[in-house]
Amino acid sequence: MTRPRNSQRGKVLPFRRGARRHPKWALGRPPGRPRHPLHNWRSRFGLGVAVLTLGAVVLPPVGDAVNGMVKPTDGCRVVGIIDGDTVRLLCSRSGVISGRVLGYDTPEKKARCLSEFIDALRATQHLRWMLWKSSKISTQTVGKDRYGRVLTKLSVDGSDVSERMIGTGLARRYDGGQRQSWCVEGFGGF
Numbered sequence: 001m002t003r004p005r006n007s008q009r010g011k012v013l014p015f016r017r018g019a020r021r022h023p024k025w026a027l028g029r030p031p032g033r034p035r036h037p038l039h040n041w042r043s044r045f046g047l048g049v050a051v052l053t054l055g056a057v058v059l060p061p062v063g064d065a066v067n068g069m070v071k072p073t074d075g076c077r078v079v080g081i082i083d084g085d086t087v088r089l090l091c092s093r094s095g096v097i098s099g100r101v102l103g104y105d106t107p108e109k110k111a112r113c114l115s116e117f118i119d120a121l122r123a124t125q126h127l128r129w130m131l132w133k134s135s136k137i138s139t140q141t142v143g144k145d146r147y148g149r150v151l152t153k154l155s156v157d158g159s160d161v162s163e164r165m166i167g168t169g170l171a172r173r174y175d176g177g178q179r180q181s182w183c184v185e186g187f188g189g190f
Contacts, residue, residue, distance in 0.1 A: 060128060064088075067132050075139040078131060078154070083109050084123025084171060089139065089150065099152040100145050103162030105174035113183035120182075123170040130156055130164065 061080055068079035068090065080088030082098065084106030089099045109124070111117035131137060134156035142151040154161040165171035172180065 063132065064128065068137075071131075071134065071137050073137045073139065076141065076152075078137055078139065081124055081128045081131070083120055084127050084165065085174075086149065087127075087152070087154070089141075089152065091141075098149045099139070099141070099154075100147075100149040101154045101161060102142065102151055103153075103160065103174070104165050104171035105179060106165065106171045107182040111183075112181070115184040116182040119170065123165070126168060126170050127161070127165065130161065 064078070064080045068077045071077075076089040076091040076097075076099070078087050079090045079096065082088060085101045085104060087099050087101060089097050091097060106123040106127075107116040107120040109117065109120045111120060136157055138155045138158075140153040142153060145151055156164075162171070162173075166173060
């Protein structure tokens with residue numbers, strides 16, 4: 001057996017597991033069924049994130065509108081929840097308007113710190129859940145505030161919403177005037 005000359009040695013690619021394939025012989029995937037695009041874990045993860053985002057952003061307002069149209073009510077219908085103390089009302093004479101619920105104050109979503117933002121989301125979801133669980137919603141408009149929102153007394157199943165929100169600790173009593181800060185010291189700010 002003769003050994004190859006040095007000039008031929010450099011042209012031969014040794015075959016071993018994990019060796020790089022020569023681009024001349026790269027033929028792609030073998031023929032057969034094409035792979036489905038969701039077989040890749042990254043595609044499934046992206047789809048899961050998209051579904052969760054859709055569920056968190058789109059479904060609650062749709063649920064609010066359906067709930068407001070289905071539940072029996074006195075006065076205006078509550079068709080949306082903006083935050084823990086502001087609702088969107090559908091009144092027969094004035095159409096869709098923004099209403100400020102009287103008697104309590106909750107943290108704002110346009111927050112100065114992270115703790116206020118988290119508490120605002122909790123208060124909004126609690127009010128939404130309270131309205132979704134109720135069998136009857138009553139609204140009574142009183143006047144307007146300085147932002148043009150209609151001041152509203154809101155009750156569910158005969159009990160005042162403000163008392164229930166204050167009882168959970170997600171709201172404070174409020175009769176107008178200067179708001180207190182909801183930020184917790186050392187929890188982080190924006």
